[in-house]
Amino acid sequence: MSTSKHNPLGRATEYVSVYSPELLYPINRSESRETLGLGGGDMPFFGVDIWTGYEVSWLDDSGKPQVALAEFRVPCDSEFIVESKSFKLYLNSFNQTRFAKSEQVSERMVEDLSRAAGATVAVTLQPLAQLNATVLGQPGGECLDALPLTVEHYHPEPGLLAVDNNREVKETLYSDLLKTNCPVTGQPDWASVQIHYQGRAINRTGLLAYIISFREHQDFHEHCVERMFVDLMARCQPQHLSVFARYTRRGGLDINPFRSTDPHATPEPVRLVRQ
Numbered sequence: 001m002s003t004s005k006h007n008p009l010g011r012a013t014e015y016v017s018v019y020s021p022e023l024l025y026p027i028n029r030s031e032s033r034e035t036l037g038l039g040g041g042d043m044p045f046f047g048v049d050i051w052t053g054y055e056v057s058w059l060d061d062s063g064k065p066q067v068a069l070a071e072f073r074v075p076c077d078s079e080f081i082v083e084s085k086s087f088k089l090y091l092n093s094f095n096q097t098r099f100a101k102s103e104q105v106s107e108r109m110v111e112d113l114s115r116a117a118g119a120t121v122a123v124t125l126q127p128l129a130q131l132n133a134t135v136l137g138q139p140g141g142e143c144l145d146a147l148p149l150t151v152e153h154y155h156p157e158p159g160l161l162a163v164d165n166n167r168e169v170k171e172t173l174y175s176d177l178l179k180t181n182c183p184v185t186g187q188p189d190w191a192s193v194q195i196h197y198q199g200r201a202i203n204r205t206g207l208l209a210y211i212i213s214f215r216e217h218q219d220f221h222e223h224c225v226e227r228m229f230v231d232l233m234a235r236c237q238p239q240h241l242s243v244f245a246r247y248t249r250r251g252g253l254d255i256n257p258f259r260s261t262d263p264h265a266t267p268e269p270v271r272l273v274r275q
Helices: 030-035 084-092 102-117 204-212 221-236
Strands: 026-028 046-059 065-075 080-082 122-127 163-181 188-202 240-247 253-260
Touching: 030 221, 046 084, 065 102, 080 084, 080 102, 084 253, 102 122, 163 204, 163 221, 188 204, 188 221, 204 221, 221 240, 221 253
Parallel strands: none
Antiparallel strands: 026 080, 046 065, 046 253, 065 122, 163 188, 188 240, 240 253
16 A cells, blocks of 8 residues: 555655645554564554644635645554655645535545545544634643653663552643654654553653653654553553653644553543644
8 A cells, every 4th residue: 555656755745736645655553563562463552643734725616715724533543654744745735626615625535544544534624713722721630841850861761660569549640841753854753742540650750751761762653652652551550541642743734642541531632832
């Protein structure tokens, strides 16, 4: 499905403004998951990758531009993720394409993205006039970022994670200090990460140092969150765990992966101030 001739990674690309679904470039999730010991079989988590598109536009029947904010939900059990540059190019291809109704746009996106991901992708288009500008906020829970610590690791170091065997908690913690890097271009990707868990209390200083240790790590957003989830489960063994990262937008798209032990858990519906 992912053929090299359509691969946009690291190449100068001409922007196409006429509908072109062939621009989408799928990347198999399996390669990165195998490095985490997750090759084949059932995954230890449930979840979704939530993409927000801020630069979505098309023409109506009279040639008048229409704009919307779009949300795309890709289930984490899809066979593929969609490479973000190809996603952006695909969205741009709607810019000079005419549709009689916005429903036709979303239906076309559902069809194309579901084919690329290998699973059903949900698409919601929201007219700007209907958006509430007050939805910006902060993650729920307690922020770790004021904790004093000496940082020595800038590549993922699960050995920093530790628990207090004598204390059981149910809590939500978050940090705005997550930074990872694009595995293709090396460009920085900035994010806030929220960790909700129940079990033995995780050492907060160690957790913050662990989050910071991703600072020079190169991988896709989805795989970084899965690495965090796997490391936390292995080192801290919580009874329940959810990891949710909200990345700042690049190229008009942000990506917000959510992974949880609970198949019914849903990510917090908030857009952060950096988004």
